[in-house]
Amino acid sequence: MAGVIAVLEQRDGVLKRVSHEALTAARSLADALGGEAHALIMGPAGMDAGEVGTYGAEKAFVTADDALTLYQADHYAHIAAGRVQAGDYAAVIVPATALGKDLAPRIAAKLACPLASDVTSVTHDGAIVVTRPVYAGKANYTLKITAQPCVISLRPNAVMPAEAKRDAALEQVPAAGGDKAATARTLAVKQPERAAQDVAEASVVVAGGRGLKDAESFKLIEDLAEAVGGAVGASRAVVDAGWRSHAEQVGQTGKVVSPNLYFAIGISGAIQHLAGIRTAKTIVAINKDPDAPIFKVADYGIVGDLFAIVPRLTEEINRAKEG
Amino acid sequence: MKIAVCIKRVPDSEARIKVGADGKSIDESGVKFVLNPYDEYAVEEALRLKEAAGAGDVVVVCVGPEAAQETIRTALAMGADTGVLLRANAVGLDPLPVAQALAAELKDGGYDLVLCGKMAIDDSSHSVGPMVAELLGLPCVSAATHLEIADGAGKAEREVEGGVEVVEFALPAVITADKGLNEPRYPALRGIMMAKKKPLETKDAALEAGDIEVVNLTPPAERKAGRIVGEGPDAVPALVEALRNEAKVL
Ligand SMILES: Cc1cc2nc3c(=O)[nH]c(=O)nc-3n(C[C@H](O)[C@H](O)[C@H](O)COP(=O)(O)OP(=O)(O)OC[C@H]3O[C@@H](n4cnc5c(N)ncnc54)[C@H](O)[C@@H]3O)c2cc1C
Ligand SMILES: Nc1ncnc2c1ncn2[C@@H]1O[C@H](COP(=O)(O)O)[C@@H](O)[C@H]1O
Numbered sequence: 103m104a105g106v107i108a109v110l111e112q113r114d115g116v117l118k119r120v121s122h123e124a125l126t127a128a129r130s131l132a133d134a135l136g137g138e139a140h141a142l143i144m145g146p147a148g149m150d151a152g153e154v155g156t157y158g159a160e161k162a163f164v165t166a167d168d169a170l171t172l173y174q175a176d177h178y179a180h181i182a183a184g185r186v187q188a189g190d191y192a193a194v195i196v197p198a199t200a201l202g203k204d205l206a207p208r209i210a211a212k213l214a215c216p217l218a219s220d221v222t223s224v225t226h227d228g229a230i231v232v233t234r235p236v237y238a239g240k241a242n243y244t245l246k247i248t249a250q251p252c253v254i255s256l257r258p259n260a261v262m263p264a265e266a267k268r269d270a271a272l273e274q275v276p277a278a279g280g281d282k283a284a285t286a287r288t289l290a291v292k293q294p295e296r297a298a299q300d301v302a303e304a305s306v307v308v309a310g311g312r313g314l315k316d317a318e319s320f321k322l323i324e325d326l327a328e329a330v331g332g333a334v335g336a337s338r339a340v341v342d343a344g345w346r347s348h349a350e351q352v353g354q355t356g357k358v359v360s361p362n363l364y365f366a367i368g369i370s371g372a373i374q375h376l377a378g379i380r381t382a383k384t385i386v387a388i389n390k391d392p393d394a395p396i397f398k399v400a401d402y403g404i405v406g407d408l409f410a411i412v413p414r415l416t417e418e419i420n421r422a423k424e425g
Numbered sequence: 426m427k428i429a430v431c432i433k434r435v436p437d438s439e440a441r442i443k444v445g446a447d448g449k450s451i452d453e454s455g456v457k458f459v460l461n462p463y464d465e466y467a468v469e470e471a472l473r474l475k476e477a478a479g480a481g482d483v484v485v486v487c488v489g490p491e492a493a494q495e496t497i498r499t500a501l502a503m504g505a506d507t508g509v510l511l512r513a514n515a516v517g518l519d520p521l522p523v524a525q526a527l528a529a530e531l532k533d534g535g536y537d538l539v540l541c542g543k544m545a546i547d548d549s550s551h552s553v554g555p556m557v558a559e560l561l562g563l564p565c566v567s568a569a570t571h572l573e574i575a576d577g578a579g580k581a582e583r584e585v586e587g588g589v590e591v592v593e594f595a596l597p598a599v600i601t602a603d604k605g606l607n608e609p610r611y612p613a614l615r616g617i618m619m620a621k622k623k624p625l626e627t628k629d630a631a632l633e634a635g636d637i638e639v640v641n642l643t644p645p646a647e648r649k650a651g652r653i654v655g656e657g658p659d660a661v662p663a664l665v666e667a668l669r670n671e672a673k674v675l
Pocket of ligand 2: 540
């Protein structure tokens with residue numbers, strides 16, 4: 103039977119959480135198909151691929167080469183498409199991260215096969231069926247993919263990683279393979295001064311809006327984010343004002359996030375902002391305006407002055423952690 | 426410099442989206458359609474590159490219905506030189522056929538650069554640009570927030586989780602535009618007048634059906650009504666309690 107292959111993502115040689123999610127989705131789809139779940143890992147020499155068996159892969163192909171430490175689009179796509187062609191796969195699952203959103207269409211184009219991007223579920227019902235939010239989350243498509251193989255990119259945090267122990271056989275595959283000279287080359291990844299969690303991947307996001315009044319007040323948001331171990335997010339209004347970087351913007355023209363817990367603080371809840379948080383599991387709103395639209399989607403709200411509420415909340419959470 | 430910009434006609438970001446009677450597509454009545462916001466960045470970048478070079482040709486290409494002529498005119502009003510509409514009444518959910526139609530149109534055009542948006546805000550697929558690049562065998566940087574072109578080569582930056590990737594490439598290349606790349610201009614009245622006289626070629630797109638079928642389109646699950654825990658800082662303990670013991674997220 104045809105199987106499923108997950109193309110995993112690492113950073114500094116360590117698999118990211120989104121890779122565990124892709125493996126989990128691959129395992130459950132492979133079970134439905136009656137096939138095997140495999141993994142492909144590309145990254146630096148000496149990286150550790152051991153944990154793939156934990157999430158249910160029977161086999162992992164490992165291409166560990168220092169030329170692949172950073173994402174090199176042409177090289178990665180060449181290796182991945184070649185691997186899919188060398189096996190018998192019904193589906194290729196890629197995390198829908200910055201890397202995966204770039205890689206998935208390249209693989210699909212090389213294989214001339216269908217692609218479903220940024221899906222929130224993958225099932226099997228005679229054919230592979232996926233759901234994907236469209237129109238900035240204002241509607242969801244349920245789609246049936248009618249050709250094999252197909253490529254699917256999986257939205258971060260949409261699938262909970264589930265352990266399913268297998269003795270994964272690791273097969274080292276050299277990076278050579280094809281002599282296509284890379285036509286684009288990633289030279290470096292510039293890191294921000296303060297290494298921060300990414301809003302799109304974090305399981306807790308503390309987002310602030312224009313209600314903060316100025317850039318300095320974002321210290322309140324940063325402190326709360328630190329207390330809850332979360333990432334800082336921002337509305338477009340504050341990004342446009344230059345208070346925060348675009349990397350933190352949540353919403354239609356920013357990032358779509360699906361954290362377990364989302365704090366919207368001093369954010370009104372404009373439709374374009376809500377587009378980015380529709381799949382958040384729990385939303386907390388803090389706003390002085392009881393009629394702010396954010397309260398219509400929030401699970402919990404506090405009405406009042408954020409400058410009084412947020413420090414108290416940070417304090418309370420820090421205390422709860424200690425007790 | 427000869428630059429192609431791929432543009433799509435999409436519902437306005439403010440549009441209320443209702444599911445149509447077929448249960449598989451949106452009800453288009455009353456929906457305002459616009460040039461995809463990310464494609465505005467792409468058009469703007471093309472115009473700036475042309476202006477910086479002092480000469481050049483900016484061609485916008487769109488796969489879409491007859492009504493997309495209006496979308497093309499918007500790009501022409503911004504300053505693009507000519508437009509091509511590859512007419513297709515229905516564009517499906519599989520991005521490959523659209524990429525194939527665009528690649529076929531661009532292949533022998535002698536373009537130095539192909540610009541796309543990072544994604545279309547309707548299907549949010551984020552795919553067509555890199556696919557076109559693969560089909561044409563060109564280098565590609567997707568979701569670029571910064572672009573420099575000089576002497577037949579370029580350097581672009583793209584935001585990734587926790588950093589900014591710096592990518593170097595040779596021309597011709599495909600670049601997809603993210604917010605932050607530039608600030609798109611508004612078409613001036615003169616531009617709008619001139620756009621009416623600019624060449625716009627319309628031909629039928631030979632669009633394959635693709636291998637993705639729509640089962641249904643549904644509104645998102647309503648979030649169940651939440652509750653106001655209280656007012657002011659005194660409500661904080663109740664919130665923390667609810668987050669810990671009810672939602673179990675702390
Ligand atoms: C094409 C397009 C794309 C867009 N994309 C995005 C996007 O990706 N993300 C996004 O966020 N927006 C986006 N927007 C912008 C969006 O429409 C809103 O303008 C924006 O989200 C507003 O940001 P805000 O909530 O921070 O500010 P405001 O709407 O000004 O809200 C500030 C809130 O703070 C509250 N407040 C003020 N003072 C206090 C206080 N002391 N204590 C408590 N509360 C207080 C106010 O009651 C108010 O509700 C987009 C718009 C367009 C047209
Ligand atoms: N029908 C289309 N016609 C022309 N360009 C398109 C079309 N669909 C997508 N594109 C281009 O590809 C980008 C990404 O779209 P998508 O992959 O659909 O999210 C868009 O911003 C456009 O630049």
